[in-house]
Amino acid sequence: MKIKKYLHSCLVFEQDGYKLLFDPGQFSFAEGRVTADMFADTDSIVITHIHPDHFDLDILKSILALNNAKIYTNKQVGEQLQKAGLPFSLIESGKHEIGPFILEAVPVTHEPLLDNPAPQMTAFVINNKVLHPVDTLSDELLAYKGIDVLLMVTMAPFANELKIAAFADKLQPRQVLPVHDGYARDFFIKQRYANYKRHFEKQGILFHEVLAIGEGIDVE
Template identity: 75%
Template sequence: MKISKYLHSCLLFELDGHKLLFDPGKFSFAEGLVTADMFTDVSSIVITHIHPDHFDLEILQSILAVANANLYTNSQVGEQLTKSGIPFTLIEEGEIKIGPFTLSAIPVTHEALLDNPIPQMTAFVINNKVLYPVDSLSDELIDYKGIELLLMVTMAPFATERGIAAFADKMQPRQILPVHDGYAKEFFIKQRYTNYKKHFEKQGIKFHEIYDVGASVNL
């Protein structure tokens, strides 16, 4: 299974010829470094919640215009899709098979934001190997302690570096792929990654320093 990062939390999973895309949001596409044409052969798209850095209707429509992809999401995002006449499959809790991928959907609580309502959000475990907690640092996910790969928020308005590291320390994954950093300058991202890498290496956890658009890891 190959996992490629297209800035922020836009992630492409590839296995046996099937391409599964998560959260193509505004932060990934804002500077033109990521475009819809990069995803012409995507088979499936999953949207985890309604926040614009994870879901943007125009960006999604531009991908659907070039890719014959099936769409999966929760009720709150689904309301917006229905208004635009975009078909989707509802996925909020439980297991679903998408091509060679088995996804376990987990309702989780988004971390609190200043003067902002809490959205409906769905975390995922992919093929029993990868945990995508999205924007949650909650003990709701402790059942997945020891997972092979954690897709870890590395910076956010709702979290501190210490709080993020504390969550990952609890989860004790074997590996970490950093996400949710699309609004920061590269020099700052590299600085933060250096800190995280040092912290997690002490525990024998591999921290993948992913910077370039489309850079990937393999499981």
């Protein structure tokens, strides 16, 4: 299984020629560095929650114009898709097979934001190897302690590095792939990655400094 990052929390999981796209939101596409044609061969799309950095209807339509991808999401996002006439499959809890992937959907609570109601949000465990908490740092996910890969929020208005690192320290994954940093400049991202890498190296956790668009990791 390969995981490729396209800025912020826009990710492509690939296995056996099947491509599963997560959260093609505004922050990834804002500067034109990521474009819809990069996902022309996408087979399925998962939307974790309704926030615009994870879900944008126009962006989604531009991708769907290039393929026949199936959409998987929760009820709150689904209501917006339904209004737009876009078909989708509901995926909110339990295990689901999507192509060669097994996704365990876990309902979670978004970290608090200033003057912003909490959206319905779904975290995922992919193939029993990758934990995608999305925008939560909740102890309820410690049930997956020791998982192979953590997709870790690295910057956010709802957290600082101490809180983020503390969550990962408790979870103790073997590897960390950083996400949720699409609003920062490259020089600053590099600096923060170096800081996280030093921190996790002390615990024997591999931190992947994934910087280039479309760069990623292989997960055995």
